[in-house]
Amino acid sequence: MNPPEAPERGWKAEIARRLEQGDGLEFTLAQFAQAVGTAAEDEALREFLDQAIESGGLKKIEAFRCPMPECKKVLSPAGAPYSACPYCLTDYREEGVEVITETFYQLAGETSRDIRWMIVVHGMNSRAKWQEEFSWQIANRLRYSAPVLIYKYGWVTIDVLVCWLHRKLAKRLGERMRIAIAQAEASQRPPRPDIIAHSFGTHLLSMVLTNPDFEDLKFGRVITAGSVIRPDFDWDSLIENGRVEAVLNHVGGKDKPVQVAQFAIPGTGPGGRVGYTARTTINVCAPTFKHSDFFLPENLRAQIADGGLWHNFLTHPLEHFTPEGRLVPVSWKRAPLVIRSATRGLGYAVFAMFAPFSWLRRRLDP
Ligand SMILES: [Zn+2]
Known part of the structure; x- marks a missing residue:
């Protein structure tokens, strides 16, 4: 059996890896959970991310997603509230659906860099x-x-x-x-x-x-x-x-x-x-x-x-x-x-x- 703090060590390592590579700095709870092999419903994981937000290395961003199965595009918070999708042009009231609210996490770090020449x-x-x-x-x-x-x-x-x-x-x-x-x-x-x-x-x-x-x-x-x-x-x-x-x-x-x-x-x-x-x-x-x-x-x-x-x-x-x-x-x-x-x-x-x-x-x- 692993000691109880073991999963958290893995999560920390995943954050460190993303910061080091400058890759995957923005993610949803579900994406991160999948990357570390746990469920998005994991209370401990949510707490862990909340703590990271409190200590200032992580930011929470509320974004929106089009609910139409064939679209599912992320809609920027700047354009909210949405009555229609700017991508698939679905009128949400007409269709009787609502925009999905989704939480993104954003690590405060530089993104990776290309070798230019x-x-x-x-x-x-x-x-x-x-x-x-x-x-x-x-x-x-x-x-x-x-x-x-x-x-x-x-x-x-x-x-x-x-x-x-x-x-x-x-x-x-x-x-x-x-x-x-x-x-x-x-x-x-x-x-x-x-x-x-x-x-x-x-x-x-x-x-x-x-x-x-x-x-x-x-x-x-x-x-x-x-x-x-x-x-x-x-x-x-x-x-x-x-x-x-x-x-x-x-x-x-x-x-x-x-x-x-x-x-x-x-x-x-x-x-x-x-x-x-x-x-x-x-x-x-x-x-x-x-x-x-x-x-x-x-x-x-x-x-x-x-x-x-x-x-x-x-x-x-x-x-x-x-x-x-x-x-x-x-x-x-x-x-x-x-x-x-x-x-x-x-x-x-x-x-x-x-x-x-x-x-x-x-x-x-x-
Ligand atoms: Zn759409």
Whole structure:
């Protein structure tokens, strides 16, 4: 036998599930009763819902329903009282019937959200299979068609060692984003794309976000994976100022490259390992993931599938978003300047030596 409070726990779970998914926020007593496997006459269920109303999370709405069996449409309270049905045009007095009064319950929560369109900014040289896989998965797994722009910046090798090249690449990315946003608006899509950025792509994204020339660009929800953005990056201001709607940072517990990033790439840090310290960001750790594991086909599939972390983050209301593996980062300090300068000095030397080679390679292998 279940303890007496057991059904109520199930009802609470059903409410929590609806709030989390932003789905089924409006329901009749009969619909809810059916969903939790009890009868609409259940006194305890009615009491439970009344209590939820008292505590403010639930609202009761009186609506009306056409009594004609072939119609049964819900009639909005705004048009009451009804002497005839606006849908089937039945005159109720003539037919000798009365409008049915029906109680609806409405949960105070945000509704779920669609993925409108998306820009993916990959890491260095990742012309790998995952880009094809990604477009394919997005097109197949999602219920709606969301165009995906996979931004390519060609073949970068030792170029990552120097700042001015980053600025150039970031500028090009920002300009490309601006064009895509204008195109989206022209084709009646919402102006804010969702973003997925990986590795060096996260650094370029952060440079676009902090460049005053691109202040007009606004984004939806942003996912960073294998991030080399500094853990203390000021996401809070970007979110408060409406530049970015929300940020999910997917951390790989076994990601090594992000830990050395700050010693090789100026302006970067181990965000993909430490997490972001900004209060408004969501850090989630996949303990076994290495730097590029997020994009292995089977992992990618799992993230994008219904109920997957990325899919949930992109579609669910975030007020009730509580993913497993949430990471709360401790504070972070950059490595001492003297060490960063030394390693970077070495970096510039390497760049000076190999730059012609890198240039040649980019020409040959774009
Ligand atoms: Zn009707």
